Amino acid sequence: MQNIHSPTHSLDLNIVIIGASHAGVNLAFNLRQQGWLGSITLIDSDPELPYHRPPLSKKTLQASDTLSTPLKAEKAYTDNKLVLRLGQTVTAIDKQANVITLDDGSRLTFDKLVLATGCSAFIPPIPGLSDTLDEAGNPQYFAMRTFADAKAIKAALNNSTNKQVVIIGGGYIGLESASSFVALGADVTVIEKQDKILSRVTSSVMSDFLTQLHLDKGVALHTGKDVVEIGHQGNKHLVVCSDGSHYPADFILVGVGVRLNTQLASDASLAIEQGIKVNDVCQTSHPDIFAIGDCTTHFSKIYQRWIRLESVQNAVDQAKSVAQCLTNKAPLAPAVPWFWSDQYEYKLQIVGLSQGYDELIVREDSPTQFSVWYFNAEQLLCVEAVNNSKAYVLGMQAIKQNLQVNKQVLKDTTTALTKTSLLSE
Structure with missing residues (x-):
């Protein structure tokens, strides 16, 4: 173009x-x-005043x-x-x-x-999903894109009998919502079609960490399962998968992607x-x-x-x-992508894009603090930092300024990470 x-x-x-x-x-x-x-x-x-x-x-x-x-x-x-x-x-x-x-x-x-x-939430054409209603005829399946969605979900949770929630989709929205539902005392099930959660956007290292985190918090997390139908049994909705397994829900959160x-x-x-x-x-x-x-x-x-x-x-x-x-001002320098996600007591900060990596280095600074560094040859592509703002900041500097990362320092957890020790022109 x-x-x-x-x-x-x-x-x-x-x-x-x-x-x-x-x-x-x-x-x-x-x-x-x-x-x-x-x-x-x-x-x-x-109609809402613009919001975060x-x-x-x-x-x-x-x-x-x-x-x-x-x-x-x-x-x-x-x-x-x-x-x-x-x-x-x-x-x-x-x-x-x-x-x-x-x-x-x-x-x-x-x-x-x-x-x-x-973007708008993509709602897949799952048979029976549109019939997921409460006794008053209100929909009991939701997306999480707007403030109106959040209000409706909160109302559904407060009105639910057993606070049983099924989340279809193990992306960031689904996982963040799962952690919030757990904090609110809900019984949460997450169903993901792929073999791993977040499989399209991160490595097995981060996927496995977040999987274990949610399991430890009591979430029933099922991967490699394809939802094919929503059944109904009394006041309960049943999320049915292609292998015949089914999961009861008071309401359903759909987080399988977006439509541009x-x-x-x-x-x-x-x-x-x-x-x-x-x-x-x-x-x-x-x-x-x-x-x-x-x-x-x-x-x-x-x-x-x-x-x-x-x-x-x-x-x-x-x-x-x-x-x-x-306004005819000078153009800005290219921006480095960054993202974040809060789940339970963990803050995940991501700088850069990991696609195309051929090497990753995991640095564990403590049981609750680690980072994953993604490289293509000697070029740093991305850093995923869990409760580790220093790794995130250094990763940002390296990618933005195209600095060389000393991999040996990165691997040696006895050496403190500093700009001087880790990065060079």
Whole structure:
């Protein structure tokens, strides 16, 4: 994809941002901070004041009062002259006329348009799943993507008879939710189709550690099982697998993946390949339309390949990049991907991407503190640090600055990890 930069910049243009989560909200405020004087409109189908999403499966679920954590106070939008149109959905983009159409029939013109449409939960077509209802006819199967989802899940848990929860999918959302359910006294079962949890995103080392962690906390974790049907027996729902095994549930959490919200971009004939394709300043194949966040795919100068990231870090960094571009500021340096996950008393911090590694080194600093270092030859690709912020920080420095890692120091746990001892030009 060629870099297509706008030939002119103006600070008094009309910008419309579709999507008011981390990416969209950060872009709006960054634009104001960088001196954008024109109108900024944020549109989102979620009626809730824009909120932090990572806490949904953790603090929000475990809190006694189910409250969202706003990204910004409502007054901040007013003070920065940002127009919020919440609970509204954009149905079409006319890229020739620079006009969008909303579900109420209204139309908005734009000089610049930004798609921050993110992802939606993928709900597989499992027979019987849509019939998983309580006595009042309310659905008893849920995803964990929105604040409304978290509220409904918490209500289902509080109203359940035996607090039996079955989670379909052993990804990060499923595992974080499992740890929260355990903290709330639930009887939790996790069913994963692959032979190992997180098999697509991490090594056996981390997968085995997290598997044992959840088993030790009382979670019934079953791998290599394919859910084929949801049966119903009295007030109970039965999650049935292809091997004939079945697991009772008061309600079901589905965490098997996401569906990219790229339909608007597709209908507007923007370039799409495993996400909306963007250049180094997040510009799409149309010069007046940008895209940021989970819905995008971009070429990583660090890893020299096209990647798509689902992370707050990527959403925030891409928002900054677009703000820099639209206010004619210098482009930002390539960002190193990072992620985190909280499960029980363990914090997992990940920097970089492990795909393509041919060697890994495990360094155990204590029974509750270790790190996994992924290499391709001498290049450090990724570090996964468990309760080990020092390993995470050093890994970030090594990848960002392309520094050499002394593997012998890494393997020798009697030698303290420092930038001087571990890293070199």
